[in-house]
Amino acid sequence: MVRSFIYTAALAATALFISTSQAVPVHRRGYGQTAALISEDQFCIFLPPERGGNIADNEDRAVAFCNVPIESAPNAGTIPRGLIKSLHFVKNNNEGWVQITGRLDPSAYGISSDDQGGQYDMRAPVGARYSGYNAFVQITEPDSGIYCLRVCKNKSDCPVNKSEYGCEAVIGLRSNDQQDSTTVSFTLHKATNLKSLKAIMVKSFIYTAALAATALFISTSQAVPVHRRDYGQTAALISADQYCIFLPPDRGGNIADNEDRAVAFCNVPIESAPKAGIIPKGLIQSLHFVENTEREWVQITGRLDPSAYGLSSDDEGGQYDMRAPVGAKYSGYNAFVQITEPDSGIYCLRVCKNKSDCPVNKSEDGCEAVLGGDYS
Ligand SMILES: *[C@@H]1O[C@H](CO)[C@@H](O)[C@H](O)[C@H]1NC(C)=O
Ligand SMILES: *[C@@H]1O[C@H](CO)[C@@H](O)[C@H](O)[C@H]1NC(C)=O
Ligand SMILES: *[C@@H]1O[C@H](CO)[C@@H](O)[C@H](O)[C@H]1NC(C)=O
Numbered sequence: 001m002v003r004s005f006i007y008t009a010a011l012a013a014t015a016l017f018i019s020t021s022q023a024v025p026v027h028r029r030g031y032g033q034t035a036a037l038i039s040e041d042q043f044c045i046f047l048p049p050e051r052g053g054n055i056a057d058n059e060d061r062a063v064a065f066c067n068v069p070i071e072s073a074p075n076a077g078t079i080p081r082g083l084i085k086s087l088h089f090v091k092n093n094n095e096g097w098v099q100i101t102g103r104l105d106p107s108a109y110g111i112s113s114d115d116q117g118g119q120y121d122m123r124a125p126v127g128a129r130y131s132g133y134n135a136f137v138q139i140t141e142p143d144s145g146i147y148c149l150r151v152c153k154n155k156s157d158c159p160v161n162k163s164e165y166g167c168e169a170v171i172g173l174r175s176n177d178q179q180d181s182t183t184v185s186f187t188l189h190k191a192t193n194l195k196s197l198k199a200i201m202v203k204s205f206i207y208t209a210a211l212a213a214t215a216l217f218i219s220t221s222q223a224v225p226v227h228r229r230d231y232g233q234t235a236a237l238i239s240a241d242q243y244c245i246f247l248p249p250d251r252g253g254n255i256a257d258n259e260d261r262a263v264a265f266c267n268v269p270i271e272s273a274p275k276a277g278i279i280p281k282g283l284i285q286s287l288h289f290v291e292n293t294e295r296e297w298v299q300i301t302g303r304l305d306p307s308a309y310g311l312s313s314d315d316e317g318g319q320y321d322m323r324a325p326v327g328a329k330y331s332g333y334n335a336f337v338q339i340t341e342p343d344s345g346i347y348c349l350r351v352c353k354n355k356s357d358c359p360v361n362k363s364e365d366g367c368e369a370v371l372g373g374d375y376s
């Protein structure tokens, strides 16, 4: 039995909806370009917006991804699981910079291990920045399996004019040289199979995209409001390979308690679900896609593993629909009904052109009674 909680949050959420609905422009990139680097537990890096993207080719398109949702990095995606293999955080209190360095597994984001990588900094991608800092330099070297990032109050501490030399030369050596750094752990040399300096030469591409990206920057910079939730509430359900569901914004959230805050998460980035997060790996255990072309609805049903998102297996779950969370919608459809039942380990979602096909008045009955479908 699913708790019934259809209307309760609508009024409470109205003021929020008014402000956030204005904060959601129609045309926009999936993720934002405001990142944060706070500690070894809260960090963001820039990556190509799409899985498998080449580092250098995306120097004008890279967007922020964080290990956890961070308020000062609104709109950032979540770093793909397994990408960061090691992380060494260093903070220089005197000069006001922080850095992270370490190993990465490019395959975790479909990046080629032949990709020589490149540098992202405050000049490209245009618009990229770290909250509270004036400069940053990030070098990503998929072919060497390493990355490095420093964010600085004083631009002179974030050298951006020698990207060809790679992480070790730009950030690593400098860090080792500076004995006043509060060095937590800096084992880049030991942790990696660094090739010769010549071999790790990173393609130089510092200025090339700045002009090309200017027009884009003008439109996207206006499209990035200051106050905003991390993830959006526009979802999509296209196929068994492209789908989104609504989940509590924070890991471990209770389904019902978040009926007025749930946000969209998709299995892959989907253009018509801008601002959605990525569904935590392992959450969806099975998925059965059904399309009714006559009535024009589509649905997915299946099993889920609540622990993959820290959900309690005692959580009786609940229903999300177009009335709550207020603002939630599926692109191209007029209605949806999603019932999530962590305690039963199942979920179901139907999105409809005709509202009468998405029954929202019997959430107490649970997935099988409301939508039917396959839960194997
Ligand atoms: C930045 O650092 C340089 C070199 O140490 C120094 O000359 C300059 O005054 C600093 N700028 C600011 C704004 O602190
Ligand atoms: C980079 O800039 C710094 C400071 O402006 C300068 O000292 C250094 O020689 C430059 N390095 C290269 C490779 O251009
Ligand atoms: C929705 O479906 C109902 C029931 O079949 C039908 O009466 C109604 O006309 C449909 N509405 C639209 C807008 O198609």
Ligand SMILES: *[C@@H]1O[C@H](CO)[C@@H](O)[C@H](O)[C@H]1NC(C)=O
Pocket (backbone or CB within 6 Å): 359, 361, 362
């Ligand atoms: C839900 O609404 C439908 C159509 O309006 C109605 O036929 C059905 O009896 C309602 N069910 C409940 C449990 O209220």
